[in-house]
Amino acid sequence: MMLNRSALALVLALAASPAMAQTQPKVVVELFTSQGCASCPPADALLNDLAKDPQVLALTLSVDYWDYVGWKDTLALHGHSLRQKAYAEQRPDKKIYTPQMVIDGQIAAKGSDRAAVQRAVMTARASGGLSLPVEVKRDGDALEITLPQPLTIEDGAELWACPVSRTQSVSIGRGENGGRNVTYSNVVRGWTRVARWQGDVRTFRVPLKDLHREGMDAVAVMVQTGTPAAPGQIVGATLFPLD
Template identity: 55%
Template sequence: MSPFRARSLLLALSLAAALQGGAARADDLKPKAVVELFTSQGCASCPPADTLLSELATDPQVIALTLAVDYWDYVGWKDTLAKHGHSLRQRAYADLRGDRMIYTPQMVVDGVVAAKGSDRRAVEKAISRERTGQTVLSVPVKLTREKDALVIELPAAKGHEGASATAGEPAPTGTAHVPVASEISADVWVCPVIASQAVSIGRGENAGKTVTYTNIVRGWIRLGPWTGTAARYEVDMSRLQQDGVDQVVVMVQSGSPGAPGPILGAAKLALP
């Protein structure tokens, strides 16, 4: 395990333990797991994993996301949902775990545990392990829509109670009793998501198949850092309302875009 990964895991564990007695308890809030499926329309092994992800998405405690990758496009079919950034994200996860290769289908739970995406037992074990507290989503995320803006609010860590990340904006009610704020380094991301889309695949290993994809991530918008202050972020809805997008997911993730660590908090919101 790399020193960065070890430090990130220690931070996540500390966050979980420190929030147990807080005013906004993490274990009273949903969701309890974020599952990212790295998949491709050009991969013959992926449809069973796509089906499994759709089943996981029915659990209200799980945010299950499809991240289509582009590194199989050369085999005869260009994935209609793929983004190169998803391939880079999967590679970054692998580098931090010390893995030499990336593959599809693969699921990553809470930015920490990886499993073969079609292996139901391994995936469910990873989710169960996250829920029992080895690493958990310990930062409450308040997500609301106000007029033409999506508003995200995070509580304060120790040392920053009452502070606000947005000038002139009040801090959210209550504070999270997390470790010293100077130890926290995370980014806040918002992702436009399409709940479901069926794709007819014309060539490649899945030629002739129609595959339904669930909770398809269509973009990543970095709202800014979270370093432990009571923070309020706003994003104009026009940046999120792409064709077919009907929900948004917000993630607070430690590390950096090139070295993503444990996901510390998450929330989702359906769009009208």
Template identity: 55%
Template structure:
């Protein structure tokens, strides 16, 4: 019975075709750099959760590790998140690295807890044309499939990298020590792993990898960014897509049942 259910789910997902690129395009990409050891971060964490629930903006939370010495080791932090934040600061030229910090569309930074500043950055990004590149993301038959289409408008530098971000849609942490001792924090779309899928040179392109190369234990969400520059010097985000939660859940359930049919 379990094997039949797995086959049924995979079959449905394979035949459904998924959402179109336009349906998957968010109004912008918000990256929150935060820390469990930062007393000013909880308002930013709540704002990120609100934006994620709204669904029009792709939100990624990237906990950093440079406040771990203050008495509490961030349980979700990753050195790669810290490296990404520092790379942004170098690319912008302002060298400002702090928490909570939000970066919108890979370009403008704002204090993460300042709702007006964050919404202003999102509005300016939209007024500047938003995301120019349609991206379609599918998860089926144990593989991640990404299609990058023609740009909606001419791009100054049509060269970029394609990255997959696996994340947990919600993660609750009880903080035992440090500046937030006694608090319970809930984080939205916590990045667990980043995977470079390849380079994009301006023409329509497809990328395909086994899901196991991208997803990590505990991940229940997936997003793809097409970003100018390099991982060491990231630039503007040109396109993005997020896997539909229902499709993601059904796909991963099918794969799990197929591995363990009894």
């Protein structure tokens, strides 16, 4: 089959256009986990299952507060421990433990309790889930993040871009999980605060060099009410692959 010049030009233009993220998840699940916690591998496996659902943005946030028990978590960030604590401060129970899942920044559940997690995910979906579309495309050495729909948010919201390693396996040498090989999904490797969003239609440009972390192959983008010290509801999110 032959293409005329106009058709060929159109094909080449489309091929050169940066691809946009297609999946718009309905729910964000954050798992606070630790390689030094014997109760965590079942929760890690559950998160792996959740990550297969295109309507769920399932993220692994490894914490560092169990490092003293004999094994330093190779994926942990102290910021994850602070984020979990900040979430707990917003809830009446104030509980901090591993494994713990937080759904849409609002609902906490024991990370290894499949039934409880499924109920929390269903509750989040029933309440409307993520109402804000988030569009991402790659433009050369940067990402363009577009929030194409206005949203009324009192005091605005935080726009986050997080480098992610979609699959990572770790051989744990010591501690409660010594000798185990654990596979993690969508491991968050850092946090970049892009902007304080005020609810208007806007496009933000983020240089990829500002996001670079070893092993990253995707970027999670989240729009969350509240502040880093007092995080609120996640209203929009997506996962943008870099390969």
